[in-house]
Amino acid sequence: DQQVKQNSPSLSVQEGRISILNCDYTNSMFDYFLWYKKYPAEGPTFLISISSIKDKNEDGRFTVFLNKSAKHLSLHIVPSQPGDSAVYFCAAGEGNYQLIWGAGTKLIIKP
Amino acid sequence: DTGVSQDPRHKITKRGQNVTFRCDPISEHNRLYWYRQTLGQGPEFLTYFQNEAQLEKSRLLSDRFSAERPKGSFSTLEIQRTEQGDSAMYLCAQLAGGNGEQFFGPGTRLTVL
Numbered sequence: 001d002q003q004v005k006q007n008s009p010s011l012s013v014q015e016g017r018i019s020i021l022n023c024d025y026t027n028s029m030f031d032y033f034l035w036y037k038k039y040p041a042e043g044p045t046f047l048i049s050i051s052s053i054k055d056k057n058e059d060g061r062f063t064v065f066l067n068k069s070a071k072h073l074s075l076h077i078v079p080s081q082p083g084d085s086a087v088y089f090c091a092a093g094e095g096n097y098q099l100i101w102g103a104g105t106k107l108i109i110k111p
Numbered sequence: 112d113t114g115v116s117q118d119p120r121h122k123i124t125k126r127g128q129n130v131t132f133r134c135d136p137i138s139e140h141n142r143l144y145w146y147r148q149t150l151g152q153g154p155e156f157l158t159y160f161q162n163e164a165q166l167e168k169s170r171l172l173s174d175r176f177s178a179e180r181p182k183g184s185f186s187t188l189e190i191q192r193t194e195q196g197d198s199a200m201y202l203c204a205q206l207a208g209g210n211g212e213q214f215f216g217p218g219t220r221l222t223v224l
Binding site for chain 1: 115117141142144151152153155156159167181202204206207208210211212213214215216217218
């Protein structure tokens with residue numbers, strides 16, 4: 001069963017506009033959620049996280065929103081830049097810090 | 112640069128051969144994780160260590176897979192009698208933050224012919 005789902009395999013956004021990446025989860029016991037960015041042939045790079053007790057966390061151009069009642073989180077990137085083109089993974093965890101990952105969304109920033 | 116290193120970066124082997132991968136974390140004596148990632152999927156948890164103790168293993172980790180972390184420093188992942196289905200990216204990560212942040216190495220891409 002997929003506990004973490006990213007339903008959009010890809011997303012194309014104009015440079016300078018907002019990119020919104022979505023993630024849904026089913027396990028209400030998750031304590032924290034994270035977003036990672038991955039380039040081909042590299043390991044995932046941590047971007048931003050949010051605890052289940054918060055509904056928003058911001059770091060520069062990146063903001064993560066958590067809606068616990070809907071079991072939904074989103075990553076907003078404003079403004080989008082060409083270097084943001086990558087695959088973005090949503091991950092969730094509890095307790096022992098084992099992460100459960102979504103399948104990823106490929107973000108393409110158009111010039 | 113997270114500082115987690117993995118060796119080799121690429122490995123091509125024939126079916127039935129044994130392979131071993133190495134992970135060197137940034138610092139010793141903390142949690143170290145192994146994941147496997149196939150094309151179009153997110154990483155899948157395999158196992159993790161707290162210092163030298165292997166605390167949890169996924170059902171994905173068949174008896175052909177073994178992982179060690181002697182002295183709580185570097186870790187190795189060995190796959191015996193490789194199968195074509197073992198072809199994947201093998202990722203090592205170190206727990207780095209209070210919100211479960213893990214820093215990943217560059218991965219080892221395994222191709223089984």
